[in-house]
Amino acid sequence: MRVFSLSLKALFLFAFLLFSPFPAKAQILEKNSTNQGTNKTFSYTIQSSYGVNTSANASPNLRVDTEAVLNLDKGSYVTNKSGAVGGNTSAVFTATPNGANISLTGITADNKFLIDTGTKFRAALQTTDLDGQPSVGNASASATHSLTVSVTNAESSFSNYLRSNFAGAQ
Amino acid sequence: MKNFSAIVFASVIFIGSGTSFAQSTIPGTGNATVVAPTAATGRSTENLSLTNGSRTTLSVGNSTSFGASANVSASEGLTAISRSALIPSAVSIESTIGTGTTAGLTKINISNLTSKGGGTVVPGTGGGIGEGTKINATDGQFASGDATIEGMGANVRMTIGSDQNSQASFFATVHPNALKGSPACGPSNSTACSYELNKLVSGNAAANANLSTTTNIDIQANSFVQTFGQAF
Numbered sequence: 001m002r003v004f005s006l007s008l009k010a011l012f013l014f015a016f017l018l019f020s021p022f023p024a025k026a027q028i029l030e031k032n033s034t035n036q037g038t039n040k041t042f043s044y045t046i047q048s049s050y051g052v053n054t055s056a057n058a059s060p061n062l063r064v065d066t067e068a069v070l071n072l073d074k075g076s077y078v079t080n081k082s083g084a085v086g087g088n089t090s091a092v093f094t095a096t097p098n099g100a101n102i103s104l105t106g107i108t109a110d111n112k113f114l115i116d117t118g119t120k121f122r123a124a125l126q127t128t129d130l131d132g133q134p135s136v137g138n139a140s141a142s143a144t145h146s147l148t149v150s151v152t153n154a155e156s157s158f159s160n161y162l163r164s165n166f167a168g169a170q
Numbered sequence: 171m172k173n174f175s176a177i178v179f180a181s182v183i184f185i186g187s188g189t190s191f192a193q194s195t196i197p198g199t200g201n202a203t204v205v206a207p208t209a210a211t212g213r214s215t216e217n218l219s220l221t222n223g224s225r226t227t228l229s230v231g232n233s234t235s236f237g238a239s240a241n242v243s244a245s246e247g248l249t250a251i252s253r254s255a256l257i258p259s260a261v262s263i264e265s266t267i268g269t270g271t272t273a274g275l276t277k278i279n280i281s282n283l284t285s286k287g288g289g290t291v292v293p294g295t296g297g298g299i300g301e302g303t304k305i306n307a308t309d310g311q312f313a314s315g316d317a318t319i320e321g322m323g324a325n326v327r328m329t330i331g332s333d334q335n336s337q338a339s340f341f342a343t344v345h346p347n348a349l350k351g352s353p354a355c356g357p358s359n360s361t362a363c364s365y366e367l368n369k370l371v372s373g374n375a376a377a378n379a380n381l382s383t384t385t386n387i388d389i390q391a392n393s394f395v396q397t398f399g400q401a402f
Contacts, residue, residue, distance in 0.1 A: 039223070046267075053237075062242060093226045093391065099281040099315060100389050102228055107276065108268035115261035117335065121238040124253040125375070130347055135244045135373075142237025142380075147265040149230050149276075156223025156394075163216045 029166040034159070041154040044089065046080040048111050050145040058125060058137025065124040068141035073116035080109045091151040104151065111147050119143075216401045224393040229386070230278065232265040232324040236381040244344055244373030247366060253341045254377035259331030266323045276321035278387060283315035317387060326383050340377040 052068035083089045089106035121141040240252040268276045330338050346365035348355050355363035 047231075058242075068237065091228065093228070093389075095391055096281070098283045099279070100391070101280075102276075102278040102389065104228075104268065104276040104278075104321075106268075106274050108274050109266060110269055111263075111265045113261075113263040115258065115263075117259070119261065120255070120257040121236075121379070122253075122255045123238045123240040123377070124251075125240050125242045126251045126253075127242070127244065127249050132246045134246055135242055135248070135250055138239065138241035140237060140239035142235055142239070144233065144235045145263050145265065146233040147231050147267065148233075148386075149228075149267050151228045152225070153227075154223065154225040156221060156225075158219070158221040160220075161216075161218045163214075165214045 031162075031164045031166075033162045036157070036159045038155070038157040041152060042091070044082065044091070044107065044149065044151045046082065046107065046109050047148045047150070048078050048080060048109070048146070050113060050143070052121075052141070052143045054123075054139075054141045056137065056139040058139065059133065059135055061127060061129045061131050061133055062135050062137040063124075063126045063128045064137065064139050065122065066139050066141045067120065067122040068143065069118060069120050070143050071116035071118045073114035076113045078111050080111075082107050091153055093153060104149070107149055107151075109147055109149060111145070113145060214401060216399075218397075218399040220395075220397050222393075222395040224391070226391045227389070228278075229388040230267065230276070230319075230322065232267075232322070232383065232385050234263050234265070234324065234326050234381075234383045236261075236326075236328065236379070238377070238379045240342075240375070240377045242373075242375045244375070245371045247347055247368040247371050248344055248373040249347055250344045250373050250375045251341065252343075252375035252377045253339075254379060255337060255339045256379040257330075257335065257337050258328050259333060259336035260327075260329040262325070262327045264323070264325040268321050269323070270321035272321070277319070279318040280387070280389070281316050281318075319385065319387070322385065324383050324385065326381065328381055338379050340379070342375040342377045344373040344375050346371070 050070075052070045054066040054068045056064040056066055058064050083106050090103075091105075092101075092103045094101040121143070123139040123141050125137050125139055127135045236256070238254040238256040240254045242250045242252050244250040268274050270276070330336050345363070346368050349364045349366055352364050355361065
């Protein structure tokens with residue numbers, strides 16, 4: 001029994017000497033990440049369109065007749081350019097307390113449409129059945145042309161921070 | 171903190187300065203700093219996202235529309251006819267942008283914007299629409315202003331010739347229904363027609379042709395700051 005007691009003490013002493021240089025501490029793991037950046041967008045579009053449109057909205061006791069014919073003549077042209085003047089395109093927006101100033105550079109659009117013979121627009125409404133009901137309707141035939149320049153200038157910056165902390169047993 | 175599982179959404183705190191990790195200074199606001207809520211010691215995750223910027227859009231253009239239209243509104247017992255025809259002999263539509271005295275240059279100056287009603291625009295500290303600007307348009311009724319445009323143009327020319335093929339004609343008539351069995355009758359200043367007996371009736375018919383050209387300028391400018399933080 002004495003021998004066993006000495007052996008146990010020796011074992012404890014050995015273990016103490018073995019692990020004494022490494023004191024027990026809580027293990028802490030921490031992960032940090034940061035993302036930062038900027039986004040800049042400058043875009044523009046030049047849109048030209050032309051066409052015809054007929055529409056009618058009438059009660060059943062009305063006869064409707066619409067016709068739209070658009071013939072383009074030779075000599076018509078659509079010329080939209082960007083960046084051809086001075087080699088660059090820019091848009092400067094300046095906001096003022098009661099208004100705004102805009103300067104577009106390098107964007108040109110020149111549209112010309114010549115209408116040829118045969119172009120015509122008709123719209124007609126006439127009551128038909130005597131059904132004792134009111135007659136209400138409208139009809140139209142038209143041609144449209146539009147030229148639109150749209151410019152968008154956007155700038156934004158972002159910052160994302162993430163910290164994850166994993167604390168071990170104390 | 172181990173048992174604190176619910177996500178605590180950040181109430182963003184603005185302070186003059188700070189040294190915490192999850193923080194960021196907002197550009198354009200001096201030293202204002204956004205700090206994410208800090209979780210207690212132990213296992214925790216802190217996240218802070220900040221986005222700020224500005225966006226400006228401009229849309230300018232010319233539009234032209236022409237054609238013929240007709241409309242009818244008649245009560246029962248009435249005959250209504252409306253016809254419109256537009257046959258031009260020549261039409262020329264020109265629309266240009268950036269073709270003024272300086273090639274490729276378009277200038278738009280909008281000034282003296284005012285609103286009628288309770289709407290107000292209070293400029294920011296910088297003297298313009300930006301940081302610190304207050305806009306109250308709740309009670310605004312309408313707005314007005316001046317616009318000067320250089321470098322844009324529109325020219326529309328329509329010709330109705332004297333030849334038979336071109337015309338701009340309009341016809342509209344409203345009259346009571348003719349008596350049944352009576353011959354077809356068209357009312358004129360020399361021809362009388364027999365009509366059905368009606369109660370009080372009303373009707374109108376209209377025929378017209380139109381030509382319109384408009385220039386539109388649409389400007390939208392906004393700046394934004396978005397913050398989001400959480401700790402759990």
